[in-house]
Each structure stands twice: as C-alpha cells, then as structure tokens.
Amino acid sequence: MTDRRQDIVLGGVFAAIGISAAVIAAGYPGASGVYPMALGCVVAALGLLVLGRAVLSGPGKPRILIDHGPRVAITLGTAAAYLGLVPVLGFYLASALLVVLLPPALGFRRPVFVLVNAAVFVGIVWLVFSIVLEKPLPTPFWSAY
Amino acid sequence: MKHLALTIAAVALATPAFADYPERAIEVTIPAPAGGGTDTSARKLATLLEEELGASIAILNVAGGGGSVGVTQFMMQKPTGYSLLATWNSPITTVPQVQQTAYQPDSFTPIASTSETAYTLCVKPDFPADTGEEFLAELAANPAKYTYGNDGIGGTMQLAAERIFQSREIDAIAIPFGGAGETLQNFLGGHIDIYGGSISPVLPYTENGEAKCLIVTSAAPVDALPQAAGLESLGLGAEETLLWRMVLGPAGLDPAIVDTLAAALEKTVNDPAYVEFLATKGETPNVVTGDALADRLQGEYDALSKVAKALGLNQ
Amino acid sequence: MDLIFDILGSVLAVGPVTAMIGASILGVFIGALPGLNPVMAIALLLPLTYSMQPLVALGMVAGIYNGSMYGGAIPAILLRIPGTPAAIATTYDGFPMAQRGEAARALKIACWSSAIGGVASAIALMTIGPILARATLLFGPAEYFWIAMFGMASIGVMVGSDAVKGLMAAALGLLLGTVGLDQLSGTPRFTFGEIWLLSGLDLIVILVGLYALPPVIALAEAADIKGLSASDLKLEAAKLPWSDIRAFMPTWLRSALIGISVGILPGAGGNIAAFLSYNAAKSASSDPDSFGKGNPQGVAAAECGNNADNAASMIPALTLGIPGNVIAALVLGALLIHGLQPGPQLFHQNPGLVGGFMVQMLLTSLLILAVGGAAATRVFAQVQRLPGVMLVPMILVLMAVGVYVINGRVIDLWVMFAAGIAGYVLEKVNVPLAPIVLGLILGPMAEQSVRRALLISRGDPTELLTRPLSAALALATLALILWPIVRAWRAQKA
Structure with a gap:
C-alpha cells in the first residue's frame, strides 16, 4: 500500500x-x-x-506497513489466544504454554533450551507474584476459587 | 512447569470450601487509591487481622468513579470468604444515588463496620466567625459568596454539607476536588474559602492556628476539634452524616464465615494499637454487625436520597 | 549537629542499610520489567514492613523509588520498551545508541544521570524543601491549567516530521483523557455503560500496550534466533571519561532544576519531568536535529529529569502533609500507621525520622551507581544474549501479569492489546505516540483545572490571566511555543 x-x-x-x-x-x-x-x-x-x-498529493510512494506478515500474524494471533486463555486455563498454565509454543512457531528449533527457559522464567514469575507478593492471579476454570 | 501448574490446580481442587477457614490468603478490595484514608485504615487493620486469622491478606486498590468501580468489580466475586471489600460508606450509600450502579446497599453480605469519624468544615483564622452558629449565620447572610471544597461531586462530603446548608437555606458554591489532600492544598493557598473533608488531613493546621474548624457533621462534637460545634448543639442533630468504614462480603456468604470474620474484626478493631491509631486520625472504633449493619446502610441510603433529590443530583 | 549524627547513626544501622540495598536492587528490576512499576511494588511491599521500625520501611520506599526510575531506562535503551512511563523520553536517543552498538555507554550515561538527578533532588528536599513547599500553595486551579498548557506546548518538539499528524495524535490523547466519570459534574463520558471505564483509561495499561507491544512485534518480525554474543555487547568498553562528564554538566543542571520544580508541585510527575527536560536539552542544543538519532545528551536529560522528580515529590508530603503522587501518599500512610501525624509539624516532632528518610533518598540515589552500574546493568544486558524469538513470549507474559495486577481485571489485558496494535500501526504511518501519551496525562489536569478556576471566579475567564502567577505561566507557555519559530527565523537570517 x-x-x-x-x-x-x-x-x-x-x-x-x-x-x-x-x-x-x-x-x-x-x-x-x-x-x-x-x-x-x-x-x-x-x-x-x-x-x-x-x-x-501525487500518486504516492510505497510505505511498508508490515515487514513480515506471517510472523506478525503468528505473534498477534498467539498473543490474542493467550489473553483469551488466561481466564480459562489460569495465568500460569496459559503463560507456560505461550513461552513454550511461540518460539518454535517463529522458527526456533531448540526445544530443550525453550523448555528450560520456560520453566525458569515461569518459576521466577510464580515466586515473585504468588509467593512473595501473594497477588491472586487468574486461576484455571476447574479450580474451586 | 505444566506439572507445577497442575499440582497447584489439584491442591486447589482437593480443598473443601469452608473446612478450616481461612486456609489461604484473603484478598481485600479497597475501592480507593493507595495511601488515602480508607486505604490506610484498612491496611493497618489488615496487619492485625492477619495475626488474628492466621492467614495473609493481599490488598487490591481499585480506585475510580467515587468507589463504584472497585465495588462493582468486587460484586462479581464468588462468596468463598477469600474476597472481601473494605470500604467507606460513600460508595455504598451515596454513589448509587448519583450514578447508575449495578449494586444497591443490599447487594452484599454485611460483616462489620469498623470505625467512624465526622467530616468537618474549616475556615481561615481571619474568617468573620468563631463558632458554628456564627459560621452558618455568615454563610446565610452572604449567598453565593463563599466557596467550599469537597471530595467530589455527589460524594458523601458534599451531601453532608448540603444537608446542613439546606436546612439553613444557605447557598455556598461547591468546588469539587480529587480528594481531601487537594482540597487542603487549595484551602491553605487561599483559592477556596472553606475546607470540607475528613478531619485527619486538616488536624495539624488547627493545632498551628492556620485553620479553624467550626462545624463537624456528627451530632456530637469531636474531641480533636474543640472549637467545632456538633450538629446537635446547632439544633441540626437530625442532619448528622458520618464517614464510616466497614468490611463487606459478596452476597450469599456462608454465615459461619461471616461469624468468624465479624468476631475477628470486633477483636482487632478494639485492639489498643488500632484504637490509638484511629485516634491520631480523629476516628473512633465502632463495630456494628449483621442485620444492624444492613439496617444502618439502608437507613443512610434513604436519608441521603432525599438530599440528592433536592440537589438534583439523583439518577 | 548532634541531630545529624543521630540521623546518620540510625540510617546506617543494619536494618535500614539492608533495606536500602535490597530495595535498590529490587527497584532496578521492577523498573526494568515492563508492566511492573514502583507504585505497585511499594503498595504491595509496604505492608510487609509495618511491624518493622519506620526507617526500614522508608529505606525500602526510597530504594524502590530511586532504583526503579533508573531501571526503566534499561529496556528503554536495549529494547525500545520504556520500563516505566517516565522512561519514554529515554527511548528516543537510548535505543538509537544501542543500535549503533553503544548500549553499554547509553546505560552508563543513564546510570550516572539518574544518580545525579536523584542526589540533586535529595539535596533540594533537605535544604530548600520547606520554603518551596509553601510557595506551591500559591498554585491554584488557574495556575495548574497553565502548567498543563506548558506541558502540552512541549509537544512541539515531539510531533516528529509531520506536524499535522503530531497534532492529531495530541488531540486524540486529550480525547482519550476525557473517558470516564467527569469529576466536576459526575457525568460519565464515553463509558458506554461499562462500569470499569468510569475511572477512565488506566495510564499504565495504555502505556504498556502502546510502547511495549510494537517493539515486541518488531522482535518477532526480525525472528532473531541467535542472540548477541558476549563480545558484541561491548560491556567492557564503556567508560565515562571526565570530558564526557563535563559535557553533560549543563544538561544535568538544567534537567535537575526542571525535575525538582515539576516534582514539588503536587499532581505533576516524573513522566512530565522527563519530557520537559528532554525538550529543554533539545532546545538548548546547537544541533537539535541530532536528537532522536542517538544523541547521548537526550538520554542524560531524560534520565536526570525523571530521577530529580523523586525526592522533590516528597517535599509537599513531608512538609505540608499533602501527597503529590501515589508514592508520597503511601509514605504518608505508612507514617500514620507508625503513629506519626503528617503535617507541618512532622519534622519538628520527628526530626530523626524525617531527616533519616531524606538521607535515605540521597544514599539510594548514590546506590544507583553501584547497583545499577555494576550489577543490574550487566544482568540485563545479558537479556540481549537470549534469542529475540524467546524474548517475545517472555515480555508478553510480563506485560500481562503487570497489567493484570494493577486492577485485578481481565478486561485491562484487552485494552492493553488494543492499544498495542493501534501503537504498532500508528508508528508505521508516521503518527508519533508521545503526543497521545502527553494528552492522556495532561488533558484531565487541564480540563479540571480550568473548570475549577471558572467555578471559583463565577465564570469570569479573565481570572486565568490576571493573577500574577497565572500570567507569568501563560507568558512562559507562549515563549515555549514561539522559541523554535524565533530560532528557525534567526538561523535563516544567519
């Protein structure tokens, strides 16, 4: 365009x-x-x-709106799915899924690295928000609370 | 990570709802910004309540809409006993008059009121009045001359003042501010004539002579403000409007939990440490529970609805 | 003199020192993670300190406050994501510097500028605070209106290459600022019956979306799967020689003064201080066009300005009992809980405690150099060693958790997402984002002040100009608007 x-x-x-x-x-x-x-x-x-x-104005020059369409679509689609799943699966499960699934979807092929990173990262977030700060975050729909 | 999440979920599932209440953190919603009067009172109470109940308490401040945003959000909570509302009276009894809220005073399970105080009206030392009676006479003699600051349009503070003004046919100009701090700033700077708000922020200025508080909105006078007249002495005892704080639960809360919480609140509110803390803010402990609390809410709602109608503020 | 030793003795005890160091480290991290902000962190952590002695609680507040204002610069420089709203102006030159391979140098400048801004502000708090606090009472609604206008006028420098689009963005920001319950009449505006909209659009929610999502999408588009190697980071090479420090001196001085002035006025904030400082540095520069393209002076101005706001924002709270922002309100709340009465007598009645807190604001500013310079910056620069595609979901998670805990509602996540997509598109079509943010911040202040001023003057608009202070502020605003024009005209003549 x-x-x-x-x-x-x-x-x-x-x-x-x-x-x-x-x-x-x-x-x-x-x-x-x-x-x-x-x-x-x-x-x-x-x-x-x-x-x-x-x-x-004149006929205009091309101006690139999106550098790489498929990747933008993947990222935004996954992000939207993530936000939609947070109240359903709970914050931690949804976040773990996002951190594990998005890098391969963007072409990253080192599953062990991704899994280790996801475990460490979600663990830190859990420590900070649920243990230290005790902030209630969205819980899975099957949880009683 | 999935494993961990599943474990947490499993633990949550396995726990029966009310067995040994409370057995995990309780979240208390405060429909006011962090650092304000309601917030400080609730946070101090929470520290004592944590010890009493043996569960930790997480505070969630949801400010906005004169309190209606936080209260409405709280209304959606399930009555598990792990989400409570610590509020002052305005969002429950005043805001529904002036906004279209999704709740009414009876949309909650009343647990206990905690403390109460009056609002006060203060002027600069050079104001031509030294008693409550003179103050009202000066205002009545000069319609639309004086401006008074308040906590926001249609808030309890404004209604409290207007109840007095209406019964004496006084016309003073209301200037709404974002909170008592902002009102105080504009009062001290001489931008408005009368400070209207809670006692605590203005108290130091009565002590150093920069403000003289002539009226409190309670029927009885307040110890901290000896110069201020209570409404009873002005013959306006029926127009009393208080600022009071309470803890509510979502509708349909289990009576056993309500009893546990009410007992714990009764004990912690009357804890000497808390009473002393309240005194520094010009507040007094006041615990009303159960049906009496429900009646108090409804009674105040009905009384204020008349004032709001007269002001043309009602929805 | 005894008092000074007493204060130093109590501040340098084990408890307060541990609190300051711990909180400074924590503050840098909180500032650096998009979504987490100091207000939230202090509101959450302060209750944990109620049972401890007051100086531990205050040391923690000081550390988090000062640390986070610097921390916000780290992702602003490395990823173009401001960690806190006050770091938006830091992205303008910080990120271009990082792209040139000068990330470490930019971080070092940010670190020094933050520390110097913080120290200057703490000194102001300790010395001229009480006098200045009295002066702020002269600012009534009419004056606040002109302060908001002055801030809006600084948009001139941010509109970018296309002035029409810049103004359009500013007008949109002002319009978004009207969403919610009108404070003066109680009318709900643009809420469409949604109760959560009554409190208006939450600034942090919008900012996280607007400023963090576009860089995240850019990271995903680049799909970097390698990450930088240790040698690419050039951490070792970054030194700040004396010649640089001398060159930054005028900028630091100017920004510190701006930050202190903005901080001391209740209601204004660090984000405005950073914008104004950046604007001033650009106007004063002999080469204004180099700003926005990686001029280190831009980083120095923004970072010094936002830290200089901190201690100064405590002045009205500690001397008058009037909190100028939420952090000051939290400090007052903590003092009340510890049995102290905020107000004009606070210092006389508790000189040790108030003086101690002032010293803590000073010491934690200096701690930024140690904590930020040595430790935290290195840790965060390592972030760049992670492949970009792995950073994408991690930043998204932090954005989500940070936005969720502000108000505890899921709808905010979607507001953030929508703001982010809008930000991505607007940037691509040359609509600058900063005017939107400035409009959102200053719009409500301008509207409410002017309406309050008119209520007080019974509808007479001349009141806005005839008071000496309001007239002076109006002239200053006019000068700010005219200055670039005069300059351009002079340049043409020369």
Missing part, C-alpha cells in the same frame, strides 16, 4: 472517531460536554486535513 492510500484511510479513521465522539459528547449536559465535543471536532478536522492532503 502506498503512503497516499494509507493516509487516506488514517485520516478517514480519525475523522470518524472525532465525529462520533463529538456527536456523543453533544448529549452530555453543560460544561462536561463542551470540551470533549470541541476535541472531537479538532480530531475530525485534523483527520480530514490528513485525508484531504493525501487525496491532493
């Missing part, structure tokens, strides 16, 4: 955010609505400026 097209989308998104914020804020009573409404208008105006500037 060229920088021109990117800026058209970017400006459009900001304009949309600004306009919807201004519309929502118009419903707030008195002084509490004036400020966010004004801000919404400013965001929208600047968004439209970026959009308009891009439309009027």
Whole structure:
C-alpha cells in the first residue's frame, strides 16, 4: 500500500472517531460536554486535513506497513489466544504454554533450551507474584476459587 | 512447569470450601487509591487481622468513579470468604444515588463496620466567625459568596454539607476536588474559602492556628476539634452524616464465615494499637454487625436520597 | 549537629542499610520489567514492613523509588520498551545508541544521570524543601491549567516530521483523557455503560500496550534466533571519561532544576519531568536535529529529569502533609500507621525520622551507581544474549501479569492489546505516540483545572490571566511555543 492510500484511510479513521465522539459528547449536559465535543471536532478536522492532503498529493510512494506478515500474524494471533486463555486455563498454565509454543512457531528449533527457559522464567514469575507478593492471579476454570 | 501448574490446580481442587477457614490468603478490595484514608485504615487493620486469622491478606486498590468501580468489580466475586471489600460508606450509600450502579446497599453480605469519624468544615483564622452558629449565620447572610471544597461531586462530603446548608437555606458554591489532600492544598493557598473533608488531613493546621474548624457533621462534637460545634448543639442533630468504614462480603456468604470474620474484626478493631491509631486520625472504633449493619446502610441510603433529590443530583 | 549524627547513626544501622540495598536492587528490576512499576511494588511491599521500625520501611520506599526510575531506562535503551512511563523520553536517543552498538555507554550515561538527578533532588528536599513547599500553595486551579498548557506546548518538539499528524495524535490523547466519570459534574463520558471505564483509561495499561507491544512485534518480525554474543555487547568498553562528564554538566543542571520544580508541585510527575527536560536539552542544543538519532545528551536529560522528580515529590508530603503522587501518599500512610501525624509539624516532632528518610533518598540515589552500574546493568544486558524469538513470549507474559495486577481485571489485558496494535500501526504511518501519551496525562489536569478556576471566579475567564502567577505561566507557555519559530527565523537570517 502506498503512503497516499494509507493516509487516506488514517485520516478517514480519525475523522470518524472525532465525529462520533463529538456527536456523543453533544448529549452530555453543560460544561462536561463542551470540551470533549470541541476535541472531537479538532480530531475530525485534523483527520480530514490528513485525508484531504493525501487525496491532493501525487500518486504516492510505497510505505511498508508490515515487514513480515506471517510472523506478525503468528505473534498477534498467539498473543490474542493467550489473553483469551488466561481466564480459562489460569495465568500460569496459559503463560507456560505461550513461552513454550511461540518460539518454535517463529522458527526456533531448540526445544530443550525453550523448555528450560520456560520453566525458569515461569518459576521466577510464580515466586515473585504468588509467593512473595501473594497477588491472586487468574486461576484455571476447574479450580474451586 | 505444566506439572507445577497442575499440582497447584489439584491442591486447589482437593480443598473443601469452608473446612478450616481461612486456609489461604484473603484478598481485600479497597475501592480507593493507595495511601488515602480508607486505604490506610484498612491496611493497618489488615496487619492485625492477619495475626488474628492466621492467614495473609493481599490488598487490591481499585480506585475510580467515587468507589463504584472497585465495588462493582468486587460484586462479581464468588462468596468463598477469600474476597472481601473494605470500604467507606460513600460508595455504598451515596454513589448509587448519583450514578447508575449495578449494586444497591443490599447487594452484599454485611460483616462489620469498623470505625467512624465526622467530616468537618474549616475556615481561615481571619474568617468573620468563631463558632458554628456564627459560621452558618455568615454563610446565610452572604449567598453565593463563599466557596467550599469537597471530595467530589455527589460524594458523601458534599451531601453532608448540603444537608446542613439546606436546612439553613444557605447557598455556598461547591468546588469539587480529587480528594481531601487537594482540597487542603487549595484551602491553605487561599483559592477556596472553606475546607470540607475528613478531619485527619486538616488536624495539624488547627493545632498551628492556620485553620479553624467550626462545624463537624456528627451530632456530637469531636474531641480533636474543640472549637467545632456538633450538629446537635446547632439544633441540626437530625442532619448528622458520618464517614464510616466497614468490611463487606459478596452476597450469599456462608454465615459461619461471616461469624468468624465479624468476631475477628470486633477483636482487632478494639485492639489498643488500632484504637490509638484511629485516634491520631480523629476516628473512633465502632463495630456494628449483621442485620444492624444492613439496617444502618439502608437507613443512610434513604436519608441521603432525599438530599440528592433536592440537589438534583439523583439518577 | 548532634541531630545529624543521630540521623546518620540510625540510617546506617543494619536494618535500614539492608533495606536500602535490597530495595535498590529490587527497584532496578521492577523498573526494568515492563508492566511492573514502583507504585505497585511499594503498595504491595509496604505492608510487609509495618511491624518493622519506620526507617526500614522508608529505606525500602526510597530504594524502590530511586532504583526503579533508573531501571526503566534499561529496556528503554536495549529494547525500545520504556520500563516505566517516565522512561519514554529515554527511548528516543537510548535505543538509537544501542543500535549503533553503544548500549553499554547509553546505560552508563543513564546510570550516572539518574544518580545525579536523584542526589540533586535529595539535596533540594533537605535544604530548600520547606520554603518551596509553601510557595506551591500559591498554585491554584488557574495556575495548574497553565502548567498543563506548558506541558502540552512541549509537544512541539515531539510531533516528529509531520506536524499535522503530531497534532492529531495530541488531540486524540486529550480525547482519550476525557473517558470516564467527569469529576466536576459526575457525568460519565464515553463509558458506554461499562462500569470499569468510569475511572477512565488506566495510564499504565495504555502505556504498556502502546510502547511495549510494537517493539515486541518488531522482535518477532526480525525472528532473531541467535542472540548477541558476549563480545558484541561491548560491556567492557564503556567508560565515562571526565570530558564526557563535563559535557553533560549543563544538561544535568538544567534537567535537575526542571525535575525538582515539576516534582514539588503536587499532581505533576516524573513522566512530565522527563519530557520537559528532554525538550529543554533539545532546545538548548546547537544541533537539535541530532536528537532522536542517538544523541547521548537526550538520554542524560531524560534520565536526570525523571530521577530529580523523586525526592522533590516528597517535599509537599513531608512538609505540608499533602501527597503529590501515589508514592508520597503511601509514605504518608505508612507514617500514620507508625503513629506519626503528617503535617507541618512532622519534622519538628520527628526530626530523626524525617531527616533519616531524606538521607535515605540521597544514599539510594548514590546506590544507583553501584547497583545499577555494576550489577543490574550487566544482568540485563545479558537479556540481549537470549534469542529475540524467546524474548517475545517472555515480555508478553510480563506485560500481562503487570497489567493484570494493577486492577485485578481481565478486561485491562484487552485494552492493553488494543492499544498495542493501534501503537504498532500508528508508528508505521508516521503518527508519533508521545503526543497521545502527553494528552492522556495532561488533558484531565487541564480540563479540571480550568473548570475549577471558572467555578471559583463565577465564570469570569479573565481570572486565568490576571493573577500574577497565572500570567507569568501563560507568558512562559507562549515563549515555549514561539522559541523554535524565533530560532528557525534567526538561523535563516544567519
């Protein structure tokens, strides 16, 4: 995608955010609505400026948005799955899975290293948060608590 | 690592819920920022309670929305006895009047109240009044002249002051701040005329003569503030509003656990170390448990709802 | 004189010394791990010290506070991930230096700058603190409004190559800052019926996502499976010669003054101090364009500024009983629990204790040199020896645990994730992130102050300009905006 097209989308998104914020804020009573409404208008105006500037500019140059698509997809997908699994499997199990599975998914082929590292790392986190600080972290769904 | 996690899970599974309560760490949610009045009171109490119960206590501060954010989050907890709420009265009895909250005063299992204190209204030494009665007369004679700082719009402090003002037809301008510290800063700097807030922060300034506190919002006067009139002496005893603290559990908490906790709280709150600590903050121990506590919450809720309606703050 | 010996005697006892050293090491680690922050660490650890003598508790606070402000610079330099919000400005020049192979030098500069900022601040706390504290009372809502404006004006230096996009980012940050319950009217804004949004967007949650996720994705994209070898780290080569120290002197002096001034005002904070110091160093430089490309002065300014905020932020707390930030509030809470009454008489009634804490703030600043320079930096530089692909999930886990324990809710994890993806895309399309953060920090302060000022003046806006102090601050803001323009014009003429 060229920088021109990117800026058209970017400006459009900001304009949309600004306009919807201004519309929502118009419903707030008195002084509490004036400020966010004004801000919404400013965001929208600047968004439209970026959009308009891009439309009027030349054909544009390519600007790389993502250096390596598959790896970004793997990382973000795994990270999203991890966050989704934290309340289900509990924090420690989900974290252990992430630390063990993500490196091979990114092409790392030294399983022993990964496993040892995962054990040490999750162990340290467990020591710090559950033993020293006694912070309750999400527990597995099958746990009573 | 998986093994370890599974072991923990297995241990957790094997434990019956209420056998020898408490047998692991209890998490106490405080719906206020770390370091504030409610937080310090609860943390000090927690250290004593840890010894009494023989279990450690982890504190979770969830501030925001005048306390409603932390209370709402706490409401989702299961009634296992391992999650408790240490709060002051405002989020339970005042905030539901002015915000649309998912809870009401009866959405919890009342365990015990712990301590109470009054709010106070203080002015600079050169203010043309030296008693509570003169103070109210000065305010009544000068509508919309004086500004008073409070802990936030629709908070218990503001309602406490407005209850007094309404019954004397006083019009003073409320300036909401983020907390008593901020109010004090603006009061000392002369940006507002009247300090409105809890006693503890302003206490040192009454001792060195930079502030004179003329009214407390309790019916009886407060020992720490000899110049301040209690509401009874002003004929406003019915308009008493206190700042008080309590420990609540999620709805449906096992009565056996409630009894254990109430007994432990009764003992630790009256521990000389805690009483002395409360005294330095201008607070007094006050333990009310069970149904009496539920009645107290509901009674205060009903009384404040009238004030909120009159102010046009209610939802 | 006796008092000084008493204080030194009690501070240098075994308990407080152990607490200071232990806490400084811990503080560096807490600062260095994205997601963990000093506020959280002190809130969690302070209760453990209630049964011990007060100077142990205060020594621990001092160590964690000072240590973590330096610690935040370590991942900022090595990985472009600020360990604490105050280390954002450190990434601008610290990371480019690391990419040039000067990581060890950047760390050394950060270490020295942090220590010097901390020492200067502690000296201010011990000497002019009480006088300055009184002066801060002159700052009312109108003045706070102008302080927020002054901070916003410093965005000028951060907007990057595209001013329109920079301003757009700032406006977005201000807009995000309005989310939550409006403190002055009680109206919930942009909460969409979600109770957790009433408290607004949590700054740390947004920052962790915005600043830590994009570098993590970059690490994954690079898919490095080797890690740096020991010789690549160039740890041994890093020395800070006297000529360098002399060159940094003006920057350190300027940043220390800025940090102390920001720190002493209740409500402002280390992150603002770092931004303003960085801005000042850039404006004063003869080659402002070299900033952001690995100019060591940028690292020195940011790190000195954020540490100079620390001890100074204790001034209003210890002299007036007014906590300027959460850490100061926690210290006051701990004093109360130990049976002391914070307020103007605190020092007179407990000179040993308050003086002791001041000395501890000084000593822990010096400890940064030992702990940070020798030990911790080496440990953390080893992180770079781990293959990048293994760091990716580890940082993700630390981000998650750090964000979760702030409020104990799962939804914050998704807020962080969303902020991170937004940050990744925005960076790629040349929208700078710093203005968003600055808007988020300063927006609520600006809005609430101006509305409070208008309530007090019964709606008369001239109040914002006619008070001597507010007028002076307004002029300073104007000067800050005009300075780059004047400079550019002069350069053109020359």
